[in-house]
Amino acid sequence: MNITERRNILITCGPGLKDFLIKEVEDLEYPIVDSHSGGVVTKGSFVDCMQLSMHLRTAYNVLYLMKEFRCGSDTALYKQVNSLAWENIIDSSGYFTVVSQVDTWSIDNSMYPNLKVKDAIVDRIQRKTGSRPDSGSERNKTVVNLFWKNDKAWIYLNMSGLKLSDRNYRKIPHKAPLRESLAAGILLATGYDGSQDLVLPMCGSGTLAIEAAMIAMNKPPALLRSNFGFTHLKCFDESIWKDIRIKAKKQGQMKQLPHSIIATDLDKEAIIAAKQNAKTAGVDHLIQFSVCDFSRTPLPDASSIILMNPEYGLRLGDLDDLELHYKRIGDYLKQKCSGHTGYVFTGNMELAKKIGLKTSQKYPFYNGNIDCRLLKYELYSGTKKS
Numbered sequence: 001m002n003i004t005e006r007r008n009i010l011i012t013c014g015p016g017l018k019d020f021l022i023k024e025v026e027d028l029e030y031p032i033v034d035s036h037s038g039g040v041v042t043k044g045s046f047v048d049c050m051q052l053s054m055h056l057r058t059a060y061n062v063l064y065l066m067k068e069f070r071c072g073s074d075t076a077l078y079k080q081v082n083s084l085a086w087e088n089i090i091d092s093s094g095y096f097t098v099v100s101q102v103d104t105w106s107i108d109n110s111m112y113p114n115l116k117v118k119d120a121i122v123d124r125i126q127r128k129t130g131s132r133p134d135s136g137s138e139r140n141k142t143v144v145n146l147f148w149k150n151d152k153a154w155i156y157l158n159m160s161g162l163k164l165s166d167r168n169y170r171k172i173p174h175k176a177p178l179r180e181s182l183a184a185g186i187l188l189a190t191g192y193d194g195s196q197d198l199v200l201p202m203c204g205s206g207t208l209a210i211e212a213a214m215i216a217m218n219k220p221p222a223l224l225r226s227n228f229g230f231t232h233l234k235c236f237d238e239s240i241w242k243d244i245r246i247k248a249k250k251q252g253q254m255k256q257l258p259h260s261i262i263a264t265d266l267d268k269e270a271i272i273a274a275k276q277n278a279k280t281a282g283v284d285h286l287i288q289f290s291v292c293d294f295s296r297t298p299l300p301d302a303s304s305i306i307l308m309n310p311e312y313g314l315r316l317g318d319l320d321d322l323e324l325h326y327k328r329i330g331d332y333l334k335q336k337c338s339g340h341t342g343y344v345f346t347g348n349m350e351l352a353k354k355i356g357l358k359t360s361q362k363y364p365f366y367n368g369n370i371d372c373r374l375l376k377y378e379l380y381s382g383t384k385k386s
């Protein structure tokens, strides 16, 4: 495979993250060819896929287009996939998995196209090399993605393999942690870029604090990862990847930040986990952690972003207690945080009403399949109760 060939690259993301992903892709100076709720299409080479995998904070997967074709039957699917030179891409002693999203009248068993693609690849490699790779459902080696909608199909090589949101720093997840890509998206929605102080009461396992530190330092998010889909491909060039990593490592080497990141939690165990995770991520020296009730979190004098992710009852916490908790959050924002901008990320809008303050903006997100909102509160002195 010619690794310099420019092709369409589909970058997938979680619901609600598309606009932040577009901004990230543009900031990295890649064109936006198309976008939809599940992702963004850009153009670039195999090497660009490596770059994107290293630098994107809000993406799930970077997918390099292999073939796009009309497909009206499983036989056509097999034929088209079998026509690709897989023997130059997947080692005959390697392992791969096929992931598919199928929405076509031609097929009613959604697992069947997976099997067809797998057979087409294995048969091709067997025919050309005399041996065959293994296949299964593990996504930690080569991953091939099929999208089949109506009479059109697309085959992609999945450059990330495992989701890019798995950064590898969260060794201790503690309770109800946010997915890293979602935490990055929430921070980008607040406009956080490191040029202001950030206060994170209820920081839990520290995901928001760690992602914030990485944004503030401009530290590439995938530096801790060594396993990507592309590292398993035959055309993977170790020296190119090494160069990308060396450049990425030089980026974001800050001993201190110009503005503080303050992260607190009532639970001592959460802070132990957060400190350890931050250490693994190499950003523990940039975050001021402490154990306290959120209302006692030290606030900077300068106007800062105060961002809270309280429990919202669907996974943790008792609803009655939480009503009181949300009321206390509202009182705290009103009484102690004037002059700052408050944000609450929650999946329970009934509980959010208990905050009792007027939101100036609501950003839609999903946490897993839970419909969530990031609520923004402008906290002038004398903020009106709603």
Ligand SMILES: C[S@@+](CC[C@H](N)C(=O)[O-])C[C@H]1O[C@@H](n2cnc3c(N)ncnc32)[C@H](O)[C@@H]1O
Binding pocket: 173, 174, 175, 176, 177, 178, 179, 201, 202, 203, 204, 205, 206, 207, 208, 264, 265, 266, 267, 270, 292, 293, 294, 295, 309, 310, 311, 312
């Ligand atoms: C949903 S979790 C936050 C998860 C976090 N965003 C992460 O990614 O790990 C909510 C956190 O609020 C903390 N918490 C609950 N009540 C608190 C209070 N009164 N003061 C401070 N923290 C509190 C809990 O200990 C828990 O860690």
